[in-house]
Amino acid sequence: MNGHIKLHRALTEWGWYKDLPTCKLWLHILLRANYKACEWQGIEIPRGAFATSYAALSAESGLSVQQVRTALGKLKKTGEITVETNRHYTVITVSKYDEYQSAPDEVPTAAKCPPKSKPKPKTQESDKKLDLTERFSEPVCSAVQDWITYKKERRDAYEPTSLRNLLTMIENRVKQHGEQAVADVIRLSMSQRWRGIIWDRIEDKPKKPKADAPMFNGAPAASDWENEWAARVKASRGER
Structure with missing residues (x-):
């Protein structure tokens, strides 16, 4: 924050000069803007820009958060600044910083930037060792x-949403075809180096005969109505 900034007397003719919150925030932005590109939390902050938040601007300038929002909107509308916001921070850039602050013979000194910090690599759900024992x-x-693991080695790892869909599909297939059949078709798909699981190759689990179905000489016994019908036929023929 060492050094100084330039202010032209034409500022008094600026459209927002008599709008005290907007004018105050504009001066604060000029004071806060980096006069040399630097790195902050793993991102490049160019000359004439700085990373902040609405709450930080409010605390630093003495304006309320609502006044900060309104003033930023006015400065964006007339083109003095651009604002890029995400869930973690806001980057404010002075649109014509070089026109405001540079002179032909001026060489900026080194900027004092916050200490560098390496961004933490994002860990995707597919990279974790999933605990599937409950499912x-x-x-x-x-x-x-x-x-x-096979999909990851093929550089085709699942994103979190597609992984959840896969696990749900496998659960449904287990209910339809049985665990061993599902496991076999998954391993078959890997052995054949298929890109996806080919569910058409799945083999259903063998169906068991109904326990309550009576058997006669290894074959299902005739039902009661079939026995009664056969008896009537015999009686009509005079057979016993």
């Missing part, structure tokens, strides 16, 4: 983990 049992759990 699946062996062998499905092991097969799903291997499939996620």
Whole structure:
């Protein structure tokens, strides 16, 4: 924050000069703007810009947060500044900083920037070691983990939303076809180096005969109405 800024006397003819909150914030922005490009939290802040927040501007200037918002809107409208905002910070850039502050023979001194800090790498859901034991049992759990690793090795890792959709689909397939069939088709897809799981190759779990169905010589017994019908036919023929 060492050094000084230039102010031209024509400022008194500026449209916002008599708008005290806007004029005050404009002067504060000129004082806060970097006079040399620097790095802040892993991002490049160019000359004539600085990173801040509405709350910080309010505390530094003595204006309320609402006054800051209104003044920034006016300065943006007339082109004095540009504002880029995300959920973490706001970058304010003075549109014609060089016209306001530079002279032909002026060489800016080194800017004092906040200490550099390396941004933390983003950790995607697909990079974590997922705990699937609550959703699946062996062998499905092991097969799903291997499939996620297989996709990552192919540089086709799942984004969080697509991974959730995949796990839901696998759950539905387990209900329809059984755990072993689902695990087998996942491993088949990996062995064939397919890009996705080919569900058409899935084999249904064998169907068990109904426990309450009576058997006769290895074949299902006839129902009561079939026995009654056969008896009537025999009686009409005089058979016993």
